[in-house]
Amino acid sequence: MIACQQAAINIIHSQLQMATHGLMGFFGVAVIHQVNQAGRTLVAVLLNCKSPLTQGMLTEPAMEALRSCLVLLRRFSVRYLCGLRSADLIEEFCRGVWMLPCLRPLHSLTGLQCLEFRLWVPLQPQPMANRLLDAHGFVQCVKGNSLPQMGLARHQRVPSLRHPRNQAFRMSTISSTLTPQPLRLHLPPTEAVLEAEG
């Protein structure tokens, strides 16, 4: 998981450098695909951070890289519809990630509660009459199990596909990543660090 996260961060870091120096005009859909995949990887890492140790080490750099990932995709969203779609999806994941156990002490949750937080599960179509939006814009399934194959219980929360409304996140994302900031992964000592330490 560490190497997985490191590779994703490296991709975003490199593309962010290209964007910062105005060289993104050389690239197009290919970079959207890369950054999108890197973003999904980071979401997976965040969702898989289940112990306090990994949460402490991996969460912060992953979240920071995820913000940069969104900024890059939003930049491409100006003229690439596929960039907009990718950014929307990642942002929707992020909205779920912020409510996921990776930001909470997961060990305090039961197995069923963990399942309830799997907000990234793809939605199955269901009649609008069966949907109720709660105060946070989440769909409350009141009838019918939309995810029978996942073995989830009814009355669980799944994310709606509406546009995210977390303006605070957007502002913080832009303000924190428009200026070039090297992404630092606070991982166990790397080779360079270990070598420096003797």
Place this chain on the structure above:
Amino acid sequence: MAQLEQLIQSIPADIFLPQQGSGTASDDSPQAIEQHPPVSASAVPASHLQFEPMGIPPPSLSVNKLVNPATHFVPAHVPTLFQPPVLECITDTIGGNTLAPTYLYLDDEGSTRWQGEASGLPMLDLLVERHVPQLRGRPDRPSSVPNSTTVHPLPSEPKWFPDRQTSKRVEVSPERLWRQVTAAIPPDLMDNLVQCYLSTTYYLLPFLHVPTFLHDYGNPTKWGEPGFACFIIAICCLASRHSDDPRVRSEPTDSFSCGTHWFELLARLRSLPTADRPTLYTVQGIFISAIYAIGLGHLSKGFALLAEAITLSFDAGLHRSVEAYDCFDPIENEVRRRTFWSIYIWDKQVGAAFGRPPLVRLRDCDVPEPSPVDDEFITKSGIVQPPPGSSPPRMTAFIAALRLFVVMESVLDTPPPSRSNRLDFFAHAANTLTGFNRHTLLNEEEALLDEVVSAIDTYWQCTGEVDVGLGVGERVIQTTQSHRLRCLEQWVRMLIHRHRLATAIATLEYNPTNDDVGLAIHVYSRLLTLLYR
């Protein structure tokens, strides 16, 4: 330098211009509009003509002018300049027996086509080759030949279909096609967009031989090929996203509408006669339009176009080595290779981005890599080695990227789906058909990736932070290519590690301490590596 000067002299870029010293394309464009009001869809403010293409123009663009053939279509009342395109007569000889399961031939329209082993033609070709010595001296040789004309009849061999006239299905007037295209894309805008493409996207997918393309771009007879016109439109669609010219948008307020109206024109032109011939420009045009459609969010359309480009590549035999045929000059040979591998790269990229199964695999191809030589050193007479001491050819960056995508193909090669009923016929047949054998942790793929990365020229290796001097084009190319390779490497590496992670998640029951153990193992292994280095 002598070779370069020879190249410059051998390609008269302004051969089709009636006036000498016409300057750059951007300088000509306003005049072209003034002289040919019918080809412009609408009056364009002068400020819109100030569009300055971004990127770094390739060296060939500074040697050969980008000039469209507008001056040849000036007077509307003049009879059409249409001339039947010259069908190249390929009459070289076979270098040896065709042992590979591949068969290249000319169809009844003169198009180069390919058929594989199952067609039976490769075997017949081999048998005919062996039978020819027995037939020599027999004037009444039976005509037991395949339904095609072989590309290289032996000198001592009777000519196939001696009485057949190659049909010339040329039904499109170049002038009519030119006017149809320029009614949607004004010539000056077309020039700018083509230059923008050559200065940006071309570096990522350098399948063109730029001097040849520039020559064709200004050649009025080339516009009689719908495939070429489609390619130019596809380029304009793709480059429209890099342009701030309001004319590139179908809806002025909609930034996503860049090139969408031209995309519809592209679809109409593809229904023209001869538009389905698998020429290189046809394949490239469909390929570029696939990229544009995917960027537009029209995924199904984009995937279908990509599949069509691959299908046409197979038709033209781009995926097969043509070394034994000696029927293509070095330029066409290189463009065939570059075109196919560019499409291959995109097939892998789509596979990695969307998890789609591959449409073309390395095992289906034996076409070599492109030669590590830039356009300036490739002529119809041969390939000239660049002078020693110069920076590595730009094409080596493309080759390195291609190798990374080859590794990606192996990473993306997923095992066949497990079948619950082992007695099922499909389960039984799958064992015979797939022959899938891969280590679960992708160790071999990772070793292959390390091998490819270590072989990348140091000139293209990423040094960390970006340091781009203003106005230094070569430095910009080096930086963008090195970062591209770096990202590709990290992408493949990420896919490998993510596969391992997914496998671990799927096979292990949830245990909060697993991650801690993983971290400890990671740190411990790093320490051991350093201690015993």
